[in-house]
Amino acid sequence: MSIRFRLNGVDREVDADPEMPLLWVLRDLLGLAGTKYGCGQALCGACTVHLDGEAVRSCVTPIRRIAGRSVVTIEGLSPDGSHPLQRAWVDLGVPQCGFCQAGQIMTAAALLARTSRPTDADIDRSLAGNLCRCGTYQRIRAAVKKAAGIAEG
């Protein structure tokens, strides 16, 4: 089945089973490997991308759902890695192993798009489904606040 959608601002068309998870399309068919496979069950958040601006787990999103819609991955968050979150991530040295970080940033970006000055509780609730096995949660929270222009108390 042919499915058209917009990916990182560019119109794309893929020919695939409509039940194929979006993550498979991104990584295996389109070669965008920034989005990670973690659990395959929507439990870890490593595969988070934006679908019409909302954070979704691409490992469980069938591509029939994205037809005619807009998908943004970590590669499309900014043209040159200059999104405030990406800058804050670098400034604070957030990642350790890095595997979960694309998903963390995509969820955080969805949060900041809706809530420009999130509280700690906002950040914790929104990122509660993004697991980091290295335990970088405190740095993640600090970086989200830095990106939002909130001084750490």
Next chain:
Amino acid sequence: MVPARRWLMAGMALVAACAGRSPEPARSSTAMTGSGPSELREPAAFAAIADPTERSRALFLEASRVILHPRCANCHPDGDSPHQGTQPQLHDPPVTRGPDDRGVVGMHCDGCHQDRNLELARVPGAPDWHLAPRTMAWVGKSPGAICEQLKDLKRNGGRTLAQIVEHNTHDELVGWGWNPGWEREPAPGTQERFGAIIAEWVRTGAQCPSQEARR
């Protein structure tokens, strides 16, 4: 005898009659069906209860076997987080209902739950997956309290009794309770029979069981 006990006795008499241990007149053979934990009795099984008010209460108690089943009650929490499992546990990952009962930004229900079950990933799904509003909480409440709440326009989303029948009979998210996917225990009976029980409950006056009554 309290009303609930009285209808229960009537039901037991029905079973005894079908087992040939009572002089009660024979009932429809279908009156025997639906007595197991996974089944739901059909409305005709309650015809032996002559008093319409008592029959209506008995019908709601039967419906409460579905309403309070974890497949249904898990998403009618009296709090901000749904439960999951047959021995209900807090939803994992930790999610909160958010302003419209569909999660918070970054953790919306449909960020993971699709419009149908995903058997390989084991993620349950149905159209418009979301939590019931706080006013429709069922967890921790008696069938009688749920019944009163269900009829209260201020707490039931402004639904008329006819709309409640329609919702329970045809809503696809309600219907997921009988099609939960991946080894999950379905709610008792079928959605069609549940809808028929609710319809008969309404037809008999939508009476509520006492606060103490349990099924």
